[in-house]
Amino acid sequence: QVQLQQSGPGLVKPSQTLSLTCAISGDSVSSNSAAWNWIRQSPSRGLEWLGRTYYRSEWGNDYAASVKSRIIINPDTSKNQFSLQLDSVTPEDTAVYYCARDILSGTPEWGQGTLVTVSS
Amino acid sequence: QSALTQPASVSGSPGQSITISCTGTSSDVGSYNLVSWYQQHPGKAPKLLIFEGTKRPSGVSNRFSGSKSGNTASLTISGLQAEDEADYYCCSYAGSRIYVFGTGTKVTVL
Numbered sequence: 001q002v003q004l005q006q007s008g009p010g011l012v013k014p015s016q017t018l019s020l021t022c023a024i025s026g027d028s029v030s031s032n033s034a035a036w037n038w039i040r041q042s043p044s045r046g047l048e049w050l051g052r053t054y055y056r057s058e059w060g061n062d063y064a065a066s067v068k069s070r071i072i073i074n075p076d077t078s079k080n081q082f083s084l085q086l087d088s089v090t091p092e093d094t095a096v097y098y099c100a101r102d103i104l105s106g107t108p109e110w111g112q113g114t115l116v117t118v119s120s
Numbered sequence: 121q122s123a124l125t126q127p128a129s130v131s132g133s134p135g136q137s138i139t140i141s142c143t144g145t146s147s148d149v150g151s152y153n154l155v156s157w158y159q160q161h162p163g164k165a166p167k168l169l170i171f172e173g174t175k176r177p178s179g180v181s182n183r184f185s186g187s188k189s190g191n192t193a194s195l196t197i198s199g200l201q202a203e204d205e206a207d208y209y210c211c212s213y214a215g216s217r218i219y220v221f222g223t224g225t226k227v228t229v230l
Binding site for chain 2: 027107111113
């Protein structure tokens with residue numbers, strides 16, 4: 001049974017970097033068939049796919065155009081987890097952030113969600 | 121990439137059928153059979169109802185069904201029940217290894 005456990009601060013100051021981690025159990029971040037995603041949800045923007053990381057003989061990343069200039073999603077094979085870094089945050093980045101596996105497959109898995117508030 | 125368009129709200133009485141539309145473009149919904157539908161109750165993570173346009177994962181009620189015509193995907197809920205009151209989101213592959221979600225629909229059971 002795959003489980004995703006999110007961790008990270010719930011409050012970030014404007015202009016700083018938002019950092020979240022998603023720990024994986026029951027699967028491997030290095031799986032050749034899975035993709036590991038970050039999604040956020042806010043009342044104003046609804047659900048928004050941010051990007052993903054995956055391993056297909058080498059590591060790859062894909063990012064949404066809306067955040068491409070300030071996002072990094074990194075795998076950590078030693079801890080079987082992946083992380084989200086979002087730079088130069090503003091109050092518009094306030095949202096519930098979710099990690100998820102394979103969101104278009106028949107067996108997606110989602111983390112529990114983390115509310116991140118951007119405020120001084 | 122713009123969000124897929126869904127009606128803001130749909131309502132129905134218990135036992136009725138309702139349909140939620142998800143309108144995209146020929147670059148996303150219209151080009152791929154890769155549309156998923158999610159149900160989300162308040163404070164919870166989204167739950168998968170339909171994947172690849174029409175397929176139901178095990179454990180999901182057969183009251184939920186998906187279809188597609190052109191650039192519009194649809195989710196039909198038959199035999200509406202009180203527990204179906206929730207938010208519903210579509211999600212599609214949009215080419216170039218990008219995904220896009222719908223704007224979301226609030227379903228109210230009258």
